[in-house]
Each structure stands twice: as structure tokens, then as C-alpha cells.
Amino acid sequence: MSDLDADLLLRAYRAGIFPMAEDAESDALFWVDPEARGILPLDAFHLSRRLARTIRAAPFEVACDRDFAGTMRGCAEATEMRPKTWINEELVRLYSELHRRGLAHSVECRRDGAVAGGLYGVAIGGAFFGESMFSRATDASKVALAHLVARLRRGGFALLDIQFVTPHLRQFGAVEVPRASYRRTLAAALRQQARWPADALSGAEVVAALAADEASRPAVAKG
Numbered sequence: 114m115s116d117l118d119a120d121l122l123l124r125a126y127r128a129g130i131f132p133m134a135e136d137a138e139s140d141a142l143f144w145v146d147p148e149a150r151g152i153l154p155l156d157a158f159h160l161s162r163r164l165a166r167t168i169r170a171a172p173f174e175v176a177c178d179r180d181f182a183g184t185m186r187g188c189a190e191a192t193e194m195r196p197k198t199w200i201n202e203e204l205v206r207l208y209s210e211l212h213r214r215g216l217a218h219s220v221e222c223r224r225d226g227a228v229a230g231g232l233y234g235v236a237i238g239g240a241f242f243g244e245s246m247f248s249r250a251t252d253a254s255k256v257a258l259a260h261l262v263a264r265l266r267r268g269g270f271a272l273l274d275i276q277f278v279t280p281h282l283r284q285f286g287a288v289e290v291p292r293a294s295y296r297r298t299l300a301a302a303l304r305q306q307a308r309w310p311a312d313a314l315s316g317a318e319v320v321a322a323l324a325a326d327e328a329s330r331p332a333v334a335k336g
Contacts, residue, residue, distance in 0.1 A: 117142060117203075119210040126235055126242055127303060129296050131276065134201040137189050142203060150295035151278040151287055153243075155270065158262045159286045160323040167252050168259055168316040173222035173229055175260050176313070181212040184219035184231045188245035200245060208244070211235055218309055220261050222253040229253040232261060239271040239305030258285065263319040268310045272302035 117132065125131060130146045182205055189200035211217035221231040230253025232246035243261070248254040265273060274295075278287045290298070 117207065119207055119214070122207055122211065123216070123237065126237055126240075127299075129292070129299055131242065131244075132204065132207075133199040134204060135199070137191070137198050137201050139201055140203065142201075145276075146292070147277065148292050149289040150292060151275040151282065151289055152295065152298070153262070153273045153275050153282065153285060153287045155262060155266055155273055157286045158259070158323055159284065160259065160320070161284075164252070164255055164259065165320045165324060168256055168320050171316045173224050173250075173253060173256055175220065175222055175256065175316075177220050177264070177309075178212070178218055179221055180228065181217065181219045181233060182209050183228065184221055184233050184247075185209070185245075187228060187231060187247045187249070188233065190247060192247075198245075208233065208235070215309075220257040220264075222250075222257050224250060224253075230257055232257045234261075236270075236307070236309055238303040239269065239307040240274060240299060240302040241265050241270050241272065242274045243276070259323060260314060260319055263314055263322045264310050265307075266322060267314070269305065269307040270302070271305050271307070272298055274299070 125144065130144050132142045133145050134142050185200060185205050185208060189198045191198060208217050216237065217233065217235045219231055219233040222229045229250035230248035232243060232254060234241050234243040246254040246257060262273065275282055275287055278289050
């Protein structure tokens with residue numbers, strides 16, 4: 114995909130496909146169009162009591178878009194649990210261009226000035242395409258995700274695409290939907306007008322927004 118540029122990347126997202134690299138060292142990219150797509154319903158985010166306490170305690174300074182490329186490179190780092198990643202320098206270049214256009218954003222958690230974790234993704238219409246997240250400190254990526262969901266709700270977004278469901282994301286309410294169903298949901302979200310909020314959210318505001326969803330859901334009968 115040597116001819117891939119930011120405009121083609123945007124068209125691909127609107128069609129429901131996205132690029133990946135075989136690994137961080139690879140120069141080549143390929144398109145991905147999963148038969149089952151992972152989404153995290155914005156009105157069904159599960160906020161555990163433990164995570165709510167962590168967010169209220171504010172162990173991190175949470176900010177957006179301070180270091181987008183650095184956040185991408187953090188997501189591309191190899192770890193013991195994830196020795197191989199799919200983000201190469203070509204992807205950093207492409208998404209950084211979208212960031213300069215105001216169409217890609219990062220959520221970053223800092224502790225003592227150092228980046229402890231974060232995530233990034235692409236915003237088009239009322240859809241946000243979450244790309245990747247990383248942690249260098251306990252709960253950093255979870256806090257970033259909770260802040261992201263609260264921001265998307267505040268900005269009027271309708272869809273949080275997470276590409277694939279993992280056990281880590283399932284704990285927050287992530288589900289898989291068939292490709293055809295996803296494309297219908299995507300088309301509706303793209304027609305909506307949403308905004309990436311410029312204002313900062315405190316931990317208390319994030320918990321209040323997400324806990325309200327938890328409280329409004331019907332209780333599940335046991336036994």
C-alpha cells in the first residue's frame with residue numbers, strides 16, 4: 114500500500130475497513146475487514162467500583178492530544194504480554210496527518226510528568242474508531258478508556274469501534290456484531306454530527322457520567 118495517503122485512509126474507514134502492518138518493523142500494510150466487528154456501546158460501558166475509585170483518586174493527569182505521535186509509539190512498544198505489535202512508522206505518519214487535520218485524537222495519562230499510558234483513534238462524524246491503547250502503569254489504559262467514553266458521550270458520538278473484542282475489553286461491555294450489522298450502524302453514525310470536546314473532564318465528572326449509566330440499567334435477576 115505504498116500509495117496510501119490520509120484521504121484514502123478516511124475513505125477506507127467510512128467503508129468499514131482499516132489498515133494494519135504485520136509487525137512494527139514491517140514496511141508493508143494490508144487492509145482488514147473482519148467478519149465480526151468489535152464495538153463498545155457507549156450507553157453500556159461497565160464501570161467497576163474499583164475503577165471508579167481509581168478515577169476519583171486521580172492518580173494520573175489525564176489530557177488529550179498533547180503528544181499524539183508519542184501515544185502511537187507507546188501503543189507500538191513491545192511488552193512481555195505483547196511481544197509483537199502491528200503499528201509501524203508508516204501508520205504513525207498517516208495517523209499523525211489525520212491528527213493535524215483534527216480527525217485523530219489521543220487520550221494520555223501522565224504521572225509526575227511522564228506518560229503512563231493512553232490510547233488513540235480516529236473521529237469521523239459520530240463514529241470514533243479506537244485503534245490501540247497501552248499501559249506503563251497499573252490501570253493507566255483503563256482510566257484513559259473511561260475518559261474516552263465519557264468524552265464521546267459528551268460530544269454526541271454514536272459509535273465506538275474497537276475492531277476486535279479481547280477479554281480485557283469485554284469486561285467493559287464490548288460485544289461483537291456481524292459485518293453487515295456493523296456497516297449499518299457505521300453508516301448511521303457517520304451521518305451524525307459530533308464534536309471532540311475541547312474542555313477537560315475531571316475524574317469526578319467521568320465517574321458521574323458513567324455511573325449514571327450503570328444505575329439506569331435494569332437489575333439482572335439471580336438464581
